[in-house]
Amino acid sequence: MSALKLIKIVLLVLAAGGFYLVAAHKHTQREAVRQAAVSLTPACAEKLARYALQPGAQYRSPYVLQRTGAATPLRGYSNEDVRAIQRGCNIIDDTQGRLARDISRERWNTTRFVRGSHASCNHCHQSIGDKQDAAGNRLKGSIHLGTSWAMADMYDRFTGLLLPFELRQMQCYINSSNGYKPNIADDLIRDVTAYSRFLAAALDLKIANHYDEQGIDEIAASATEKQGDDYVRGEVLFKQKCMACHGRQAFGTEANGRLVAPALAGPNSWNMQSRNYFHYVSTILPGFICRNMPLGQENTLTNQECRDIAFYISNLPRPAGDRQGPVIALRQQLLMMVMPPLLRLTASDRTSEAAQRAAQPGP
Numbered sequence: 001m002s003a004l005k006l007i008k009i010v011l012l013v014l015a016a017g018g019f020y021l022v023a024a025h026k027h028t029q030r031e032a033v034r035q036a037a038v039s040l041t042p043a044c045a046e047k048l049a050r051y052a053l054q055p056g057a058q059y060r061s062p063y064v065l066q067r068t069g070a071a072t073p074l075r076g077y078s079n080e081d082v083r084a085i086q087r088g089c090n091i092i093d094d095t096q097g098r099l100a101r102d103i104s105r106e107r108w109n110t111t112r113f114v115r116g117s118h119a120s121c122n123h124c125h126q127s128i129g130d131k132q133d134a135a136g137n138r139l140k141g142s143i144h145l146g147t148s149w150a151m152a153d154m155y156d157r158f159t160g161l162l163l164p165f166e167l168r169q170m171q172c173y174i175n176s177s178n179g180y181k182p183n184i185a186d187d188l189i190r191d192v193t194a195y196s197r198f199l200a201a202a203l204d205l206k207i208a209n210h211y212d213e214q215g216i217d218e219i220a221a222s223a224t225e226k227q228g229d230d231y232v233r234g235e236v237l238f239k240q241k242c243m244a245c246h247g248r249q250a251f252g253t254e255a256n257g258r259l260v261a262p263a264l265a266g267p268n269s270w271n272m273q274s275r276n277y278f279h280y281v282s283t284i285l286p287g288f289i290c291r292n293m294p295l296g297q298e299n300t301l302t303n304q305e306c307r308d309i310a311f312y313i314s315n316l317p318r319p320a321g322d323r324q325g326p327v328i329a330l331r332q333q334l335l336m337m338v339m340p341p342l343l344r345l346t347a348s349d350r351t352s353e354a355a356q357r358a359a360q361p362g363p
Contacts, residue, residue: 234312273321
């Protein structure tokens with residue numbers, strides 16, 4: 001064997017050994033995170049305490065016991081299970097890691113899959129994926145995570161595929177956050193799945209059953225009085241119902257270092273290829289608006305009003321998707337760069353004052 005070949009073999013072995021050592025180090029780091037105690041967000045601490053999450057041989061749901069008078073004992077959760085559920089709750093509640101001391105450790109560095117600084121799972125899956133009324137009833141069209149897990153494999157009409165819950169999660173990062181798909185084996189996916197499955201157990205949801213709170217209660221044009229979707233009506237309604245929180249042009253608002261309401265347009269919003277984009281899918285965004293907005297006044301808008309607002313929002317500048325091409329992408333970037341300073345010059349102070357009031361804690 002020549003000296004050159006021997007050197008090549010040695011270099012390949014050293015390179016392979018180096019990759020193995022790096023992988024082993026990363027695995028050790030991840031295992032340390034999995035074993036570490038979880039610091040819960042305030043909302044997650046309240047939610048999981050209400051459902052009595054704790055390690056044990058059996059689990060009985062206080063929610064089911066309160067509503068039915070009896071709770072069937074289920075298989076309990078190990079310490080590792082509890083930590084995974086807690087991390088999953090934190091990810092839903094605080095995807096951007098604003099409440100985390102170290103986002104790479106406490107949120108599995110979720111922002112690597114998200115473009116912008118506003119998108120969070122909790123904006124769509126409200127109340128940490130478990131939206132209920134004061135009586136504890138789950139709400140139609142609220143995209144409940146527990147019922148989404150119970151749905152099991154679901155046919156996706158856009159891709160023509162039968163998608164399990166994990167793959168539907170991966171799509172969320174593209175459709176709702178203008179981001180990138182995580183690997184299906186990532187701890188991020190695993191922990192959110194663990195939390196969603198726990199919600200299904202806590203609420204006694206049955207696998208493969210249909211529930212009204214699964215997904216979006218889509219609103220088609222046929223569900224209106226056939227007035228047509230109107231930009232002007234949508235703008236008027238947006239200013240009346242949405243602008244105080246989401247900002248004059250729906251670029252989102254922050255006050256006192258706190259995100260008051262996420263962006264519905266601009267660089268922190270979903271892109272033109274998202275299923276939330278009205279001109280791509282005209283039924284999803286109106287359905288979400290009608291069932292979940294305005295906060296505290298859900299189900300007060302008519303179907304046509306929801307479609308008008310969605311039509312208006314989708315005509316505001318936002319990032320291009322992968323299919324739009326470089327020319328459209330450049331146009332959208334220019335619009336997003338030029339419009340905010342122009343609007344700041346022409347806008348009154350009423351929007352910022354409203355945002356300040358919304359950010360103030362209640363009595």
